Amino acid sequence: MTVDGTIEFIAALLMLSGAVMALLSAIGIMRFPDVYTRSHAGTKSSTLAVLLTLLGAFIHFASDQGFYSVRLLLGIVFVFLTAPVAGHVIIRAAYRANVKMSDTTIEDELKGVLQQVKQDAEADRTETGEIMSEDKKEELKHQEE
Amino acid sequence: MIEIMLTLALTLYGIAIAISVIRTIIGPSLPDRIVALDMIGVMLVSCIAIISVSYGTKAFLEVILILAILAFISTIAFSKYIERGTIIDSRRDD
Amino acid sequence: MNNLIAMPMMLPVLTAIILIFLRPYIKIQRTISLIVMIANIGISIYLLQLIQSNGILRLDFGGWEPPFGILFVADSFSVILVLTSSIVTAICLLYAFSSVEKSYEHMFFYSFINLLVAGVNGSFLTGDLFNLFVCFEIMLLASYILIAFGGKKGQLRESIKYVIINVISSWIFLVAIGYLYAVIGSLNLAHLSERIAEHGQTPIITVISIVFLTVFALKAGLFLYFWLPGSYSVPSTVVGALFGALLTKVGIYAMFRFFSLLFYHEPAITHTIIGVLAGLTLVGGSIGAVAYKDIRLVASYNVVIAVGFILVGLAVSTQSSLEGAVYYLVHDMIVKALLFLLVGTMIALTKETKLDQMSGLIRNYPLLGWMFFIVTLSLAGIPPLSGFIGKVLIGGGTLENGSYILLALAFISSIFVLYSLLRVFLSSFWGETIISKDEEIPMKKGLLIPCALLTIGSIALGLGAESLSVYIQDAAQVLVDPQLYIDAVLSSD
Amino acid sequence: MIKHRYRINNVILRTVAKLVSLIILTLAVYLFLAGHHSPGGGFVGGLVLASALVLLLIVFDIETVRKGIPVDFKKVAAFGALLSVGTGFGALIFGENFLSQAFDYFNLPFFGKTELTTVMIFEAGVALVVVGVVVTIILSISEDE
Amino acid sequence: METLVTILAGVLVTVATYLLLSKSLIRVVIGTAMLTHAAHLLIITVPGLKIGSVPILGEGDAGPVDALPQALILTSIVIGFAVTAVSLVLTYRTYQEIGTDKLDQLRGDQDE
Structure with a gap:
């Protein structure tokens, strides 16, 4: 395997691991008991999934076509910046709208x-x-x- | 080899989106659905990245950013609606 | 290349945009709109002369040659219609100046009128299937807003119906365009015609033509006229007049264009269907015209009858019937505008809408009464007024073709037109006067002059038919022989 | 003073929104300029620009945004339409077909050899129309309570 | 593939028809918007789905796909957007005037 081949393999591996991450977060969003826990799966791990995938795509384009895509980097920054905020805002709204917590919740500090x-x-x-x-x-x- | 990995990745993303759709449909409360919708949006972004890699074209890269922007704005709008009942306030209230 | 062809559409568009900036200055708005309409009249007369000497004109937008670019094509048929619509709009604008409320004028009333005219003229001139759709939509968008100006309950209800009906018909239009593009692979009307002629009109193309027929029947009120009386009777007088004069005519124009240029190979199927529908429209319109007491509804059903009558000309498709149809189209645009204006004036003067609640108006407003009488005669086709020649030519065409049922229906419908309007005339203009001299609302000159102008137009059209016949024969020539149109568009100059 | 006790604390969202709207505006300009030979153009650029404004409207409020951008968006839309139709009429002055466009290459400082065309003016008009119309619709729907 | 997409367009038309036949005005408006989108899907499907590369200069080696349906759809989307906006405003005005968005309460005499 040449150097280019290796790099492309790494890129594909990154994308694949991103996909695995996405699947895991989807399982999380299905299995967790209430909104507050589901949002962990919905925002944290899916953000990681996107980051890995976009990074893989970036590396692929960089090695394959010698094209350093600013748009992909900007996309990574954007998702990294917005996904946590979006999660925060939804959960805040959910809490203020008195969405019920699961029965296993131990403490509600707020x-x-x-x-x-x-x-x-x-x-x-x-x-x-x-x-x-x-x-x-x-x-x-x-x-x- | 790489082809197979890309196809596999797309398939996994497809399964993940399908599961999120189920959550969107059954999700007992409104915030549940929005969490799932947000996740679908973010996953579509990565799907498009994979598709553009497997087609070897750069023409789809703008879509990634636009889709991310739309997902973010719609999530914000939804959650503001849940929180306050309005989406756009007319006056600054602090 | 002749940039003047684009002007009848683009000048109103430009005006509509500029008028947005001139919102507070109503006087300037009125002046500019009127000037543009008069300019359009001048341009279309010049174009008519030019077509006589140079043949059919075309304008490729941006220099893209057909069949690749979009283009405007001006033949006699379309330019005659553009000319008539410009005249009618100019006169309706005169009427609007003294009848429309100030608050409407501040809400971009003239902008929307200009957009409506732009859509109508664009539909007449375009040589491209998709641009036809776009121009239709521009016209309809303007009409959606114009119909709801005022915001009364009845208006809102009718405009909702109107919007939904038109969205559905636009949807069918879009689907039909998709099918036609899939089968033939072009959107340029001349190119489509050439390709259909080459490969023959296969059954699938005939089916698509019927889909198109459905669309235009909905827009023109051919048999599918159920929405028409309601929505044409609610808006303010000027808007009603413009709708009655222009909107259905665009659908009719499209039908003429399509079934003479594209789908003329299977007249046994398509033209027969048009004939049957036209006959049914005549029957339905006649029943409606005599059944209602609301004079606005009577006027609206008269629009329906005219649609049926003109399409008898298309169903028969001989040289003389097509000439008659073009002639009748011009006549109908002028006279329907006049009819709606008169009816609106009557309602404005008496504050009543039912014909049995008005009477004796002729004592107070003699000129109005006599103009209504002239409209009645003109619509019924009494010589020497303008309706006569169209009726005779269409009748001659049906005789040539041996379609006696259509002939009978057409002339029976004329009697119904005469009866329905005479009923209005007799019950509301003759008899005991209901308005005493003290209560009499003085007739504004601004309302009377436009009506008088249109009446003069109708009489002039009847008396001066000879001088117009050159252009009308030319228009019918292109409808009979589509090769003229194809050659003019696809030749590279 | 009273108002400050129950104010809705949006610091996280507002801070991120300022940053994100900057990214969105950059993307809008990029899309607008890229539109000649690659995907993009006035329509998309205008929509993205409008989406940045919508984000600001959601996160802040109409009053603040009005103060920041004191323009009448109806006028913006009309001006854009005027610009677009104007390029069509511009061709008439030079005796060309209606809507004809011209282009040439210029040596600009910093950008190097650049293709400039009148299509750009047309597209700028389209972008202004889109921004004006979208913001007008959103404002008029949300304004009267 | 074309068959699948056509079926999808059919499903959209079904849903739109259901919405159009409902009593609530706002649903009718959503139905009209969906109807237009079904037509767009049909326009891009009926001439045949993608065979070739992206229709952009300098992208891909194979011949580009026919870009015309996409241009038509873009135009039609803009028009559909305008129509939807107008009908929403109309709905809102009706709601203000009559206080309901139920279609059956709009019925009434011509001269109420």
């Missing part, structure tokens, strides 16, 4: 904090008349009656 923040904000905004919670509206109605 439980008190979020509750407190919400209460504070509601209290503040009701004072300024900005928004009003549904319970408050009911109360006011009763008082008027």
Whole structure:
């Protein structure tokens, strides 16, 4: 096997391992019990899969055609930059939307904090008349009656 | 040899996407589905990289970036919708 | 190469864009739109003369020779229609100046009118199948918005129906284009015609032609006219007049072009179907025209009858019937615009839409009444008004061909047209006046002058038929002999 | 002061969005310029540019973006259409067929020998139309509550 | 391969028809958009799927594929986009005016 052949083999191997990684993360997304754990599979390992694959493609083009593709590198940077943020945003949204955790969850550290923040904000905004919670509206109605 | 490896990689990606589609369909909550959709988007990116390697053409490389951008924006939009009920706010609220 | 051919489409497009920047200045908007329409009239008259001396003209966009590039082709038929549509639009614009609300004018009303005209003229001039689709869509997009101007409940309902019907028909159009491209491998009309002639019109091509027929029947209101009366009766008067005058005519034009240029080898199948559909349209339109009391619906069903009548000319496809059809097409564009304008004026004056709730209008507005009478006669085909010659020529064609049923239907439908409009005339213009002198809304000159201009146009078309006949014979010549068109397009100059 | 207690903390997303929109804008310019001999062009470039604006709109809000980019997007679209149709009419001045385009090679500093063509102006018009229309539609859908 | 894609186009048409026949206006709009995309799929399939290389200068050795259907589809996508935008605005106006997006509540006399 020549040097070029070896490099191409390595490139293909990288892509294949990326594919294996993707399969693993797909299994993860199927098997994990709730959103919060699934997102681990959905973002972390699939990001790795993409990184490996794109790196493989980059090496392939570099050795095969002598073409150093900036677009592929930019793609790697982009995915590396955005995938964690996307995961973070989804899970934040899920937590605020009160998606249930699995029964095996041991601790929810944010439980008190979020509750407190919400209460504070509601209290503040009701004072300024900005928004009003549904319970408050009911109360006011009763008082008027 | 390399051909076989590329085909195998594509097949594995195909299986992974199929599994994610199942999760998109059954996923009990909305965030589940979005996690799966995001993953499909990211995997399609790598699929296109593999396809362009196996065709030996550079014409598809732009698609990689555009697809990644679209996946990111759609994920952000979805999660903002879940979190606040709106996608674009009219005023800055902090 | 003659860049003037592109102007009837591109000038309105350019105007529509420029008018967006001139949003606050209504006076300037009106002036520019009118100037462009008058320029279009001038250009098309010049083109007609040029075609007489030089034969069919073509313009290859960007210098790409056919069949590779896209192109505009101007033969007498299309330029006559462009000329008529420009005249009608110019007069309708005059009417719009004094009838359309200020708020519409601020919402880019004139831009959309210009886009509508651009789409219509583009459809008449294009020599390329796909550009025909694009121009159709430009026209339809503008009409979607124009129909909903005002945003009343009835308008919204009808415009939703109209949009959905047209999206579906555009879908069929797209599918048909795909099939035709797959079978023949070209989109240039002349090239398609040549290839179909070479390989013969195989059954699959005939099937595709029927798919095209379905599309254009939906757009023109040939038999599939169920959407037409509703959507043509809800928009504001000017828009209704433009729709009645222009939109169905584009579908009819496409049908004439396709079944005289491309699919003329199997008349036993295609033209018979067109004939049957035209007959059914005549029957359905006549029933509708006498059945309704809402005068806008009566006017809309008259559009349907005219569609059927013109397509009798295509179904028969002899030289004289085609001449008659072209002639009737021109006549119908002018007279339908006039009819819709008059009906809209009546509604605006009385605030009623049912014909039995108006009466005695002729005491208050004599000129309006007599113009309505002239329209009635003209549509029914009484000589020397403009409808007469078209009817005679189409009738002669059907006699030559021996299609007596179509002949009978065509002339019975004329009687129904006469009856339906005379009913409107008698019940709303004669009788006890409902408007006292105090309540009478003064007739604006701006409303009356456009109607008078169109009436004069109709009379002039009838009296001056002789001077027009050169151009109309030339138009029919190209329809009869497609080789003229093919040679003009595919020759490299 | 009250508002600051329950503000939605988006620091991660906002920081990354600034960076990512920069990448997207670069890609948009690249696609626009590449469009003559390879995939890309005004339409795609405009869409990608619009997607960067949409990202900013989602992550920030209409007010902030308006402040940053104080243009009327309807006017942008109209101007783009004018530019595109204008190149068609430009051919008339030189007595060419409608929509004819011209090109030539120029020696530019830094870029070297470059092909410049009037198609570029046409494409710039298309890009402006796309950006203007997309942003107008999105703004008008989200604006009135 | 062509058969498969044609079947896919058929499935899209089926789904679109289902959506078009539903009562909710917004579903109808989505149905029209899907219908157009089914037509696009058909246009690219019916003349035969890819035999040849990418239709870009300097790419691939074999003769390029016919690029015309793709140009048609691009144009048609733009038009479809515009139509969808218009019909969405129309739907929204209707919703504002009438307060529902159910088609059967749009029914009514001409002069209500």
